Amino acid sequence: xxxRELQLQENILTVSSKKSLSYRIKHKLIVRAEWQxxxxxxxxxxxxxxxxxxxxxxxxxxxxxYSITKPITEAPWVGLDYFKRFVxxxxxxxxxxxxxxxxxxxxxxxFPFPIIFALILNQAQNKRxxxxxxxxxxxxxxxxxxxxxxxxxxFLSPNSGIVNKLLQAFGIEPIYFxxxxxxxxxxYVWSNVWQKTGYQAIIYFTALTSVDPELYxxxxxxxxxxxxxxxxxxxxxxxxxxxxxxxxxxxxxxNVDTQRTLLMQAxxxxxxxxxx
Amino acid sequence: xxxxxxxxxxxxSREDAIFNVITTILLILACLVVxxxxxxxxxxxxxxxxxxxxxxxxxxPKDVTFSGYRKIFKFENLLNGYKNSFFYALCGGFMxxxxxxxxxxxxxxxxxxxxxxxxxxxxxxMFFSGGLIPLYIVVDKLGxxxxxFVLLIVNGIQVWNLLVASSYFKASHIESLSExxxxxxxxxxxxxxxxxxxxxxxxxxxxxxxxAVWQWNDFFxxxxxxxxxxYQPLQIVLKDLLxxxxxxxxxxxxxxxxxxxxxxxxxxxxxxxxxxxxxxxPMLIIYILMQNYFVQxxxxxxxxx
Numbered sequence: 178x179x180x181r182e183l184q185l186q187e188n189i190l191t192v193s194s195k196k197s198l199s200y201r202i203k204h205k206l207i208v209r210a211e212w213q214x215x216x217x218x219x220x221x222x223x224x225x226x227x228x229x230x231x232x233x234x235x236x237x238x239x240x241x242x243y244s245i246t247k248p249i250t251e252a253p254w255v256g257l258d259y260f261k262r263f264v265x266x267x268x269x270x271x272x273x274x275x276x277x278x279x280x281x282x283x284x285x286x287x288f289p290f291p292i293i294f295a296l297i298l299n300q301a302q303n304k305r306x307x308x309x310x311x312x313x314x315x316x317x318x319x320x321x322x323x324x325x326x327x328x329x330x331x332f333l334s335p336n337s338g339i340v341n342k343l344l345q346a347f348g349i350e351p352i353y354f355x356x357x358x359x360x361x362x363x364x365y366v367w368s369n370v371w372q373k374t375g376y377q378a379i380i381y382f383t384a385l386t387s388v389d390p391e392l393y394x395x396x397x398x399x400x401x402x403x404x405x406x407x408x409x410x411x412x413x414x415x416x417x418x419x420x421x422x423x424x425x426x427x428x429x430x431x432n433v434d435t436q437r438t439l440l441m442q443a444x445x446x447x448x449x450x451x452x453x
Numbered sequence: 454x455x456x457x458x459x460x461x462x463x464x465x466s467r468e469d470a471i472f473n474v475i476t477t478i479l480l481i482l483a484c485l486v487v488x489x490x491x492x493x494x495x496x497x498x499x500x501x502x503x504x505x506x507x508x509x510x511x512x513x514p515k516d517v518t519f520s521g522y523r524k525i526f527k528f529e530n531l532l533n534g535y536k537n538s539f540f541y542a543l544c545g546g547f548m549x550x551x552x553x554x555x556x557x558x559x560x561x562x563x564x565x566x567x568x569x570x571x572x573x574x575x576x577x578x579m580f581f582s583g584g585l586i587p588l589y590i591v592v593d594k595l596g597x598x599x600x601x602f603v604l605l606i607v608n609g610i611q612v613w614n615l616l617v618a619s620s621y622f623k624a625s626h627i628e629s630l631s632e633x634x635x636x637x638x639x640x641x642x643x644x645x646x647x648x649x650x651x652x653x654x655x656x657x658x659x660x661x662x663x664x665a666v667w668q669w670n671d672f673f674x675x676x677x678x679x680x681x682x683x684y685q686p687l688q689i690v691l692k693d694l695l696x697x698x699x700x701x702x703x704x705x706x707x708x709x710x711x712x713x714x715x716x717x718x719x720x721x722x723x724x725x726x727x728x729x730x731x732x733x734x735p736m737l738i739i740y741i742l743m744q745n746y747f748v749q750x751x752x753x754x755x756x757x758x
Contacts, residue, residue, distance in 0.1 A: 211566060213641040214559040218571055221556035224610050227595075228588065229578040235587020294483065301476045310480040312744060314487050319736040321670035323688045324729050327695025328490060331725055339493060342508030375487070376751070383752045403472045 283366050284426055290374045292419065295381035296411055300403065311382070314375025322437055329368055330355055365437065380422070384415045498522070498726035505722060521723035525731065530682065534690035535731075537601070538669055541686055545605045546665030552610050553660055557618035558645050579612045585677070592678055603678045604668070604686065614663060617750065621656040622649065659750035662743055666736055691732055695725055 263269060294314070301307040317325075332338045333354035341351040354360045388410060396406050497505045501516035509515060525531060559565045560572055582588075588607070597603040634644045650657060672688035679685060740747060 214562060214565050215567065217555040217641070217645070218559045218567070220552050221610055221615070222571065222574070224552070224606075225575060225578055228591065228607060229582065231591050232583025232587035233581060235583045235590055297476050297479050300472070301480055302473050303477060306477060306480055310484045312741075313484045315744070315747070316491070316737060316740060317487060319666060319670070319740045320733055321672070321688055321691075323672050323691045323695060324732055327691065327725065327729060328494065330695065331722070332490065332493075337506045337508075337722060339508060339511070345508075371487070371490075379748055379751050402468055
């Protein structure tokens with residue numbers, strides 16, 4: 178009796194130890210496999226800690242009386258002092274107004290262009306032309322900001338630029354586009370349209386190409402006109418993309434492109450080009 | 454009944470024809486609006502500057518001369534910038550792409566235990582940032598300022614690209630393939646380097662291209678963190694040359710000093726056009742050769758984003 182019990186116990190023991198062994202093997206495998214995943218992601222994590230998280234702690238200099246000679250932690254706290262000073266400064270209303278007008282103008286003009294262009298690309302019967310113009314309009318995206326602004330200076334130059342030469346041919350006085358503050362916004366927004374439309378249109382165009390062709394066939398049979406097809410098939414199918422991009426754009430509204438502004442700024446157009 | 458149907462058909466086909474004409478015209482117009490400025494830069498760079506300044510060069514080059522280019526190629530700052538930018542684009546392109554792809558793989562693995570944590574960890578940096586000055590202090594403390602590495606490292610991994618790569622891996626993930634590899638004793642490293650990367654060539658190329666183009670075109674970081682002329686990328690040199698309404702001192706340096714002021718003004722414009730061509734050409738060539746990858750890259754991002 179006792180012997181049998183022992184035997185049984187032994188059996189149970191071996192079973193359980195076997196189980197734990199297999200469990201251990203499996204576990205070890207997982208761990209062994211996982212450290213490699215951690216190792217792969219490690220450089221990126223280190224990078225993000227040093228160059229993104231560490232500066233986030235540096236944001237406290239906004240609330241401290243910081244001087245370059247002392248470490249940040251020793252600088253005395255001044256609370257919202259700098260923000261108050263900024264908001265109360267005489268330039269603040271002008272800055273705020275410039276920023277908001279520029280970004281609103283940019284959004285209102287810049288947002289519909291890629292959509293309209295994508296719709297036209299999609300409707301074009303001549304597929305080769307459609308493909309060609311897609312390629313062409315994407316190209317300005319590869320022109321650097323510096324070169325783009327340099328081109329603007331050259332084209333819009335009051336005495337030698339081609340734009341003013343054309344205006345003169347129609348008897349219009351040359352305009353100093355890059356110098357006058359009233360032209361700054363227009364130049365900024367429309368050069369942006371020129372550069373980005375083709376790039377942004379690709380996103381919508383891809384959404385349009387995934388529309389089921391049967392929908393168009395059905396619409397044709399029902400006698401729908403082309404405009405109706407655009408309105409009832411194309412627009413609804415890109416609506417999700419459209420809303421997402423609109424939300425992203427609105428969220429970015431106050432981040433006007435600093436680099437572009439910096440390059441286009443001149444002492445004479447500061448009245449409209451100075452932004453936050 | 455039949456009559457009215459054919460009538461509407463006729464009406465529709467006529468409408469179609471008008472519609473086709475309109476779309477064709479609009480597309481050609483769009484192409485012209487984009488191409489003409491680029492074309493003008495090219496013809497202006499090889500025309501006699503007198504005609505360009507007089508506004509007589511509009512459709513084709515007049516009195517073709519390459520004197521502008523000859524002067525440009527004598528300008529050492531520009532050549533040095535060219536060389537530097539080439540280095541930054543090449544090294545930065547491969548390094549950033551490698552690190553991005555490495556990180557993208559674990560993030561795309563469903564059974565990776567740290568996946569959720571790291572995804573949030575990385576996404577946070579997309580929405581919150583410490584701003585320029587704290588980052589500058591960090592870079593300065595690390596002794597990276599005024600070294601060429603600063604351009605390779607700062608913004609070296611971009612969250613958006615990371616998400617694109619990760620969603621590509623997720624979409625191309627084949628359960629049976631990774632299981633088979635696991636059963637055969639293939640580690641994550643083995644699977645990633647020997648199986649996943651070779652079958653994900655499009656995303657690898659896309660990443661390298663995106664980072665390289667961005668490195669080539671970016672000037673802001675160099676302006677902030679680099680002061681030594683030896684390490685300046687091309688865009689900084691260009692900024693001094695182009696983004697100003699006056700004849701800059703840089704242009705002045707390009708001239709032989711004995712040249713008269715009017716002569717200088719005359720040649721300065723032509724050289725500006727030439728510089729634009731030289732600075733933009735490499736990227737446009739890469740774009741034309743690799744355009745499918747760029748389109749793919751944007752599309753991938755938009756599907757998940």
